[in-house]
Amino acid sequence: MAEQNGNAANGAKRKRILTILAVVVLAIALVYGIYWALWGRYHITTEDAYVGGNVVAISPRVSGTVVSINAEDTDRVNAGDVLVQLDDTDANVALDKAKANLAQAVRQVRQLYDQTEQLKATVSLRQASYQQARRDYQRAEDLQKVRGISTQDYQHAQTSLQTARAGYLEAKSQLAASQAAVGDTTLASHPQVMQAKSQLRQAWLALQRTRILAPVSGYVAQRGVQVGQQVQPGNKLMAVVPLEQVWVDANYKETELTDVRI
Numbered sequence: 001m002a003e004q005n006g007n008a009a010n011g012a013k014r015k016r017i018l019t020i021l022a023v024v025v026l027a028i029a030l031v032y033g034i035y036w037a038l039w040g041r042y043h044i045t046t047e048d049a050y051v052g053g054n055v056v057a058i059s060p061r062v063s064g065t066v067v068s069i070n071a072e073d074t075d076r077v078n079a080g081d082v083l084v085q086l087d088d089t090d091a092n093v094a095l096d097k098a099k100a101n102l103a104q105a106v107r108q109v110r111q112l113y114d115q116t117e118q119l120k121a122t123v124s125l126r127q128a129s130y131q132q133a134r135r136d137y138q139r140a141e142d143l144q145k146v147r148g149i150s151t152q153d154y155q156h157a158q159t160s161l162q163t164a165r166a167g168y169l170e171a172k173s174q175l176a177a178s179q180a181a182v183g184d185t186t187l188a189s190h191p192q193v194m195q196a197k198s199q200l201r202q203a204w205l206a207l208q209r210t211r212i213l214a215p216v217s218g219y220v221a222q223r224g225v226q227v228g229q230q231v232q233p234g235n236k237l238m239a240v241v242p243l244e245q246v247w248v249d250a251n252y253k254e255t256e257l258t259d260v261r262i
Contacts (some may be wrong), residue, residue, distance in 0.1 A: 133164035239259035
């Protein structure tokens, strides 16, 4: 009798356990069904995902020797900060030379303009002398016809005319050459001055580029440059990663993307 009661008790206990398990399974199924209906059916997930971002390589634009490094890996830098400083001694010398070259070019071209103005005055003066010599020769020729002038004076007038004409033509030729040297330009737009200005700008840029700046704000990574290293244009010195411009690359199964829409 006692054994029957024990078996009945065990059966009731198992029944309660199974009932509880069934309720739990049903509850889990209900919760999952609600989750699937309200969220799961509209979303997909994956653990195969990675954070991506822009990696801005820092390279010099001029060759030189590294004299200082102002940023280490993981340092936060702002756009415009000096990351690497190259030796600027040669660049400063080249800039001073370009400044002197520009000043010399300005002086030379100004002299060309002054010379042109002087030659214009010379042409006017010699033209007047030539015209006077022509009048004198015309009078001498008229007098020579009536023997009112000596042969010597007539020849002198003729020589003076030839000399005045040659001087006038020479002055015109010099003026034409001087005007061709300046052309239709001003002092600032003269090719010689513009070339010197271009060389000055290049020298100034070369000096500025000895300071290698951060092009964007972000964090320094992959620093490989050392003080004393000789670098060339294109050498990668370090990188800057702007964390404001990051994204996630997520890899899903193709079957999960069937119903995905933008």
